Amino acid sequence: MxxxxxxxxxxxxxxxxxxxxxxxxxxxxxxxxxxxxxxxxxxxxxxxxxxxxxxxxxxxxxxxxxxxxxxxxxxxxxxxxxxxxxxxxxxxxxxxxxxxxxxxxxxxxxxxxxxxxxxxxxxxxxxxxxxxxxxxxxxxxxxxxxxxxxxxxxxxxxxxxxxxxxxxxxxxxxxxxxxxxxxxxxxxxxxxxxxxxxxxxxxxxxxxxxxxxxxxxxxxxxxxxxxxxxxxxxxxxxxxxxxxxxxxxxxxxxxxxxxxxxxxxxGAARGHGDGARGHDHGGATVSGSGWDTVVTLPAGTGATKDTGSDASGLLDQLTTSVDGGRAVQTSLVSVYLTDDGRVLAGAVPVAALVAAAE
CATH class of the missing domain: 2.50.20.10 (Lipoprotein localisation LolA/LolB/LppX)
Incomplete structure (x- = not known):
């Protein structure tokens, strides 16, 4: 796997x-x-x-x-x-x-x-x-x-x-x-x-x-x-x-x-930028700022139901269904997998990730 x-x-x-x-x-x-x-x-x-x-x-x-x-x-x-x-x-x-x-x-x-x-x-x-x-x-x-x-x-x-x-x-x-x-x-x-x-x-x-x-x-x-x-x-x-x-x-x-x-x-490998909304980091988009920063990975980089039965089973066990996809919230960070294949993560509640994905 x-x-x-x-x-x-x-x-x-x-x-x-x-x-x-x-x-x-x-x-x-x-x-x-x-x-x-x-x-x-x-x-x-x-x-x-x-x-x-x-x-x-x-x-x-x-x-x-x-x-x-x-x-x-x-x-x-x-x-x-x-x-x-x-x-x-x-x-x-x-x-x-x-x-x-x-x-x-x-x-x-x-x-x-x-x-x-x-x-x-x-x-x-x-x-x-x-x-x-x-x-x-x-x-x-x-x-x-x-x-x-x-x-x-x-x-x-x-x-x-x-x-x-x-x-x-x-x-x-x-x-x-x-x-x-x-x-x-x-x-x-x-x-x-x-x-x-x-x-x-x-x-x-x-x-x-x-x-x-x-x-x-x-x-x-x-x-x-x-x-x-x-x-x-x-x-x-x-x-x-x-x-x-x-x-x-x-x-x-x-x-x-x-x-x-x-x-x-x-310098180019590390990338530059201040984390401003919409800044791109090698395909990932950073929105928000400070402690409310949200990182979005484009479609095609996350696990979906099509990644195989094992991955799908693990995905189901670790995440719960939310509006527009599935998500997991730990004590420090949340991850949201949208139905269209994007992955959003941040030290914020899942609701903030759902809002950022809209």
Whole structure:
């Protein structure tokens, strides 16, 4: 069964519901943390200073999104293959080992029962490895890129940097308060949406007081007390990891794919724009702004009743019928699949997606 596009459409907004959807960190000056009572802007700005950090640690990702529970055995094989893997990202906790040696060397290992997934970056070369499928992919990055590739487990740095990129006047930012994460002193910032139409209640970022490294990020649904999504370090040691950790050779018999992106313009690949209504991002249309942003994928990119019995069965179990299509609403994000094949997603109620589709 091929992975349906609408399932990643659920994941992406969940991971960045409090970041890409619009936390505002206004006027963040490029200065390090100073004194015992830094400003929120200084704490956020210190994150940039951590790009050359060297460390090893363990990350834990948890989520409680309120997805409908699938009856045991229902849908037959609809939970096999990629779809079950994607659902696992939404519902099950994950632990990863992380090794970082500056901006160009990273390794992330996600270990599950009898399987392991690795992402290894060494300069402009990136390897991904899935021991379950015995598949490996080598990617050659654009020569001018400074960004690490996306991995199965999102790090606090990812969430925090996207929050900085989404500066708008839509969010209240708290004064930093002292906390501790994985034995390290940190500053805790709380970002609260001003919009009453979003599903997100608040985003919290914990930033190391000494290094500026984001140590924990969480997103809490409106009206809830506990985070619906959280990723953070449970252990962290500073210092350069062993160089051998950033070397990877696929095992004998592995199915290897190569992709050369060395000639791609990094700026063009990432895209530009401020999220204004109607802006196009590689086929997806972004409407609204801030926490009320809605992303629309054109017809032909989502799962429909014609995608096969397995996909259709899974679709029926996870979604409910609404005017003009089917939809699922988690505690942080909603996804709406229209009868004409479009997919809309956002950190807003389903009714807002139905209205945006008209």
């Amino acid at each position: 091929k992975k349906s596009v609408w399932l990643p459409a659920v994941i992406a907004p969940v991971v960045v519901a409090g970041a890409v959807a619009a936390p505002a960190l206004a006027q963040a000056a490029a200065t390090p943390i100073a004194g015992s009572h830094p400003t929120a802007a200084a704490v956020i700005a210190s994150i940039a200073e951590s790009s050359d950090a060297r460390y090893s640690g363990k990350l834990t990702q948890t989520s409680a999104l309120g997805l409908p529970e699938l009856p045991a055995g229902a849908g037959g094989s609809s939970l096999e293959g990629d779809a079950s893997d994607v659902l696992g990202l939404l519902t099950a906790p994950h632990t990863a080992r992380v090794y970082v040696d500056g901006a160009s060397k990273q390794r992330i290992q996600v270990t599950e029962q009898l399987a392991e997934q690795d992402l290894v970056r060494n300069g402009d070369r990136v390897w991904t490895w899935d021991s379950k499928d015995r598949t490996a992919t080598q990617v050659t990055l654009p020569s001018r890129t400074a960004d690490a590739p996306a991995a199965g487990t999102t790090t606090p740095t990812d969430v925090a940097e996207r929050a900085i990129d989404a500066i708008t006047p839509t969010t209240t930012v708290s004064k930093p308060v002292a906390t501790s994460v994985a034995g390290h002193d940190a500053w805790l910032l709380t970002l609260t949406p001003k919009s009453s139409d979003t599903l997100v209640g608040r985003v919290q970022l914990a930033v190391d007081q000494q290094t500026g490294l984001p140590l924990r990020a969480s997103v809490t649904a409106a009206g809830a007390d506990d985070p619906a999504f959280q990723v953070g370090f449970t252990s962290l040691d500073y210092g350069a990891p062993a160089a051998r950790l950033f070397d990877f050779t696929p095992p004998a018999g592995a199915d290897v794919t190569t992709k050369d992106l060395s000639d791609v313009d990094p």
